[in-house]
Amino acid sequence: MFPNGIPSAEYCYFCITFSERKMKLHIFNPEHDLALAANIPNFTAPHAARQLRADLDFLPALWADEGDWVLVDDVDAVVRRTRHLRRYMADVEFVTPKCLGEREIDRVDIQPWGHDIALNYQLLQMNPAFADNVLSDFRLGQQRQMSGRPWAAKHLLPALTEFDGTVGKSWIVTSMDGLREIVDGGGDFVLKAPWSSSGRGNRYWLSDREVDTHLLGWCDNIIRKQHALMVEPLYNKVLDFGVEFYASGDGQVNYLGLSMFRTVHGVYRGNLLMAERQKEERLQSYIPARLIQEVCNRIALLMGELLGNTYIGPFGVDMMVVTGAKKGGSTGDFLLHPMVELNLRRTMGHVALSLSAHLNEDEKRVMVIDYADRYRLHVVRG
Known part of the structure; x- marks a missing residue:
């Protein structure tokens, strides 16, 4: 699926001209979720997010097609840092902001980690000619709404929890009184900002602990800034995983595969790389294959209808296995x-799916992102 090749530092220095085909420009902007929350053009990401982008800016070479362009800060540095990943990389052309600023931009398909108004601003700063290639403010606004937790809670969650063997609730509150009405009924809850990085915009309301002023202040601040707060039951989680899709923009959504990942305190730490069959077998230790298939089919159907041509590109749904009580069943x-x-x-x-495509049927690896003076991506034995 992804051609092998060794990237060359020459590409950017010669600034190869665009061919007749529409060039793809890939951009790794992991601060995307934070940019959606800020929703301003001149957004400045926190230091950690900026460093993650700088250290792993080459990442799109793992899923890009041969000849695609990948935006990086320093081509020579990227070539040095990716020698251990060449098995998995396409023969892409690394380009810098300076290189893009010197080109006559025409017919460019911009494919970032995620589209947002801050990225548009960055591209236009590099070269005003990107104005004919970036998404419109209207389209960005539509995608931002669909990226928010309230949208998914309203349009997806109710339909996906109709199946036996599923669980999940989410309340959207717009005032502190609304929050109190839910939590005063008892139980433990997860509180989430409508827009934030996964796991980063969460707080916990625990029934056996005194509610402090910091938590109340955080809730009030989120409601004032984002006009809502998500409240969800705190479940007894057993396993995190995800399902990955691609929306083609014509109402069609294709299922791509399972994502088995590791998290530490809600923060992503790595992905298991293995054949789909092996991931399915792991998951079936907890959940029937039929249920997973039914849920994925419904996601594809619903998202195809809801997205239409508003969004073209990959998306994922994070799920989890929890312990609870089925009707007539036990709490285990x-x-x-x-x-x-x-x-x-x-x-x-x-x-992870792109990397797994390069493995033999029975190979098992782990994709790990760690930090020691800078972020690094490794593929190690599982």
Whole structure:
């Protein structure tokens, strides 16, 4: 699926001219979720997000097609940092902002990690000619609404929890009184900002702890800034995983595969790389294959109808296996939460699927992103 090749530092320095075909320009902008929350053109991401982008800007070479362009800060540095990944990389052309600024931009298909108004601003700063290639403000606004947690809670979660063996609730509150009305009924809850990075915009309301002023202040601040707050039951989680899709823009959504990932305190740490059959077998230890298939089919159908031509590109749905009580069952039964998060963008699960395509049927690896003075991506034995 993805051609092998060794990237060359020459590409950017010669600034190869665009061919007659529409060039694809890939951009890794992992600060996308934060940019959606800020929703301003001149958004400045936190230092950690900026460093992640700088250190792993080459990442699109793992899923791009041969000849595509990948935006990086320093071509020579990228070539040095990716020697251990050449097995998995396409023969792409690395380009810098300076290179793009010197080109006559025409017929460019911009394919970022995620589209947002801040990325548009960055591209126009590089070269005003990108104005004819970036998404319109109207389209960006539509995609931002669909990327928010309230949209998924309203349009997806109710339909996906109609199946036996599933669980999941989410309330949208717009005031502190609305929040109190839910939490005063008892139980433990996860509080989420409508727009934030997965796991980063969460707080916990625990019934056995005194509610402090910091938590109340955070809730009030989110409601004032984002006009809503998500409230969800805190489940006894057993397993995190995701399902990955691609929306073609004509009402069609294709299922791409499972994503089995590792998280630490809600923060992504890596993905298991293996054949789909092996991932399915792991998941079936908890959840029947039929249920997963039914849920995925419904996601594809619903998202095809809801997205239409508003969004073209990859997206993922984070799910989890929890323990709970089925009707007539025991509290130890495994249940599927079919929509923890909707990520209307590329995900690390898509990256893992691209890497897995290069493995033999029985090979097992782990894609790990770690940090020691800079972020690094490794593919290690599982």
